[in-house]
Amino acid sequence: MINQLDNTEDKVLHAARIVFQKKGYSGARMEEIANTAGVNKALLNYYYRSKEKLFRQVFEEAFSEFIPTVINILNGDLPLDMKIYRTVDVYTRMLLKNKDLPMFVLNEIRENPNKIEELLMTKKHLTFQKLEQQLYEEYEKGTIVETTVHTFLINLLSLIVYPYIVQPMMSRMFDIDDKKFEELMLERKNALPAMIIETFRPKN
Amino acid sequence: MINQLDNTEDKVLHAARIVFQKKGYSGARMEEIANTAGVNKALLNYYYRSKEKLFRQVFEEAFSEFIPTVINILNGDLPLDMKIYRTVDVYTRMLLKNKDLPMFVLNEIRENPNKIEELLMTKKHLTFQKLEQQLYEEYEKGTIVETTVHTFLINLLSLIVYPYIVQPMMSRMFDIDDKKFEELMLERKNALPAMIIETFRPKN
DNA sequence: GTCTATATAACGATAGAC
DNA sequence: GTCTATCGTTATATAGAC
Numbered sequence: 001m002i003n004q005l006d007n008t009e010d011k012v013l014h015a016a017r018i019v020f021q022k023k024g025y026s027g028a029r030m031e032e033i034a035n036t037a038g039v040n041k042a043l044l045n046y047y048y049r050s051k052e053k054l055f056r057q058v059f060e061e062a063f064s065e066f067i068p069t070v071i072n073i074l075n076g077d078l079p080l081d082m083k084i085y086r087t088v089d090v091y092t093r094m095l096l097k098n099k100d101l102p103m104f105v106l107n108e109i110r111e112n113p114n115k116i117e118e119l120l121m122t123k124k125h126l127t128f129q130k131l132e133q134q135l136y137e138e139y140e141k142g143t144i145v146e147t148t149v150h151t152f153l154i155n156l157l158s159l160i161v162y163p164y165i166v167q168p169m170m171s172r173m174f175d176i177d178d179k180k181f182e183e184l185m186l187e188r189k190n191a192l193p194a195m196i197i198e199t200f201r202p203k204n
Numbered sequence: 205m206i207n208q209l210d211n212t213e214d215k216v217l218h219a220a221r222i223v224f225q226k227k228g229y230s231g232a233r234m235e236e237i238a239n240t241a242g243v244n245k246a247l248l249n250y251y252y253r254s255k256e257k258l259f260r261q262v263f264e265e266a267f268s269e270f271i272p273t274v275i276n277i278l279n280g281d282l283p284l285d286m287k288i289y290r291t292v293d294v295y296t297r298m299l300l301k302n303k304d305l306p307m308f309v310l311n312e313i314r315e316n317p318n319k320i321e322e323l324l325m326t327k328k329h330l331t332f333q334k335l336e337q338q339l340y341e342e343y344e345k346g347t348i349v350e351t352t353v354h355t356f357l358i359n360l361l362s363l364i365v366y367p368y369i370v371q372p373m374m375s376r377m378f379d380i381d382d383k384k385f386e387e388l389m390l391e392r393k394n395a396l397p398a399m400i401i402e403t404f405r406p407k408n
Numbered sequence: 409g410t411c412t413a414t415a416t417a418a419c420g421a422t423a424g425a426c
Numbered sequence: 427g428t429c430t431a432t433c434g435t436t437a438t439a440t441a442g443a444c
Contacts (some may be wrong), residue, residue: 014392022314022315023230024311027316029436030438041438042412043411044411047441055305061355106369107311110304111227113376125377126378139437147210157370158366159362159403160365161362161366162360162365162369165310166361169313169324172313172321173329174330175336184354199403233419234421235419243428244429245429246428246430247429249420249422254421328417409444410443411444413440414439415439415440416438416439418437419434419438420433421435422432424430424431424432425429425430
């Protein structure tokens with residue numbers, strides 16, 4: 001139940017975020033969203049016309065939170081190590097508030113890529129020229145190995161995001177509750193920038 | 205259509221693996237599985253009684269492929285660097301044959317943790333004593349920083365597994381087809397062991 | 409705007425002929 | 427073992443009263 005919000009439209013949207021992000025599009029039920037929002041089932045259709053339309057609103061919002069953050073930082077003017085630091089900081093903060101977000105976004109793309117095609121297309125052929133140049137400059141200075149933007153993005157994001165992806169499994173296997181998990185992630189946040197840059201350390 | 209297999213029961217199971225792993229339990233349709241197998245819808249129930257039972261067979265198989273592999277290696281007797289090398293090798297090989305496996309397993313756990321609770325419980329309170337001891341010995345030798353089994357597992361697995369998790373998104377955003385992706389992963393495989401151990405490199 | 413009642417469609421599962 | 431036809435349930439969506 002969500003009672004802090006005043007108007008029904010917002011209550012529904014907020015409940016939809018929770019339910020869709022936990023269950024995915026096909027696993028979510030309109031009735032569960034209605035119950036979570038504490039409103040009548042029929043009102044979801046009154047405000048959003050269909051499950052599909054309600055979902056799109058939730059998904060597009062989530063997608064643009066998951067992706068553009070990092071793009072803006074990495075395409076900016078900071079030195080490389082500061083970009084890493086900033087990405088770790090911004091992402092960790094966002095993910096701790098929204099642990100299911102990566103799984104939600106990535107799973108919907110896997111499950112129904114065509115439905116989301118247009119959204120992905122707006123990001124297609126993304127270039128990271130500034131970043132690419134920085135990686136090359138650091139390589140010439142001898143501070144990192146020769147690498148690609150792809151490899152850099154994957155190492156950076158995997159070390160930041162993966163814990164939130166496996167959290168539902170890990171927390172059960174190792175008895176880590178939500179509070180404990182947050183503590184671990186805050187500790188990890190401090191260690192992460194060094195770990196990330198080390199993955200590009202030159203041999204000897 | 206799958207015609208290499210002779211008997212219907214196997215055709216269905218094979219098709220179920222494909223469809224469940226792409227769409228998840230709630231997104232999968234019995235009819236799609238039947239069509240993929242090239243058999244009649246009613247035969248799925250004839251052989252497996254229900255969607256739920258067919259799913260469990262597929263999931264448990266996938267889960268035991270995703271998890272125990274790494275446990276056996278990490279609880280074995282190899283030196284630390286060889287454990288990393290072996291894990292990278294075994295996992296990469298398995299994942300290249302089965303790109304959707306991590307997302308499938310992890311998403312079902314998120315979407316319906318109680319349904320899978322028993323399975324997770326069999327792995328509960330997993331201990332990695334041997335590994336823990338090794339990490340401590342390496343720390344005393346000064347070859348790595350002080351760390352925990354959790355952190356070690358997360359760094360190791362994130363750098364190995366994450367690319368397969370984001371592949372459906374990345375491939376569309378950067379025009380990476382399946383062949384190109386496999387090439388990238390085979391290259392990455394060579395670089396990975398060093399990258400992983402470097403995340404634990406002592407400061408200076 | 410919000411409710412109850414109901415239409416409509418999708419899907420899993422079964423009966424029964426062959 | 428395999429098919430067609432159909433039942434029963436569940437979920438989305440709408441109609442219409444208040």
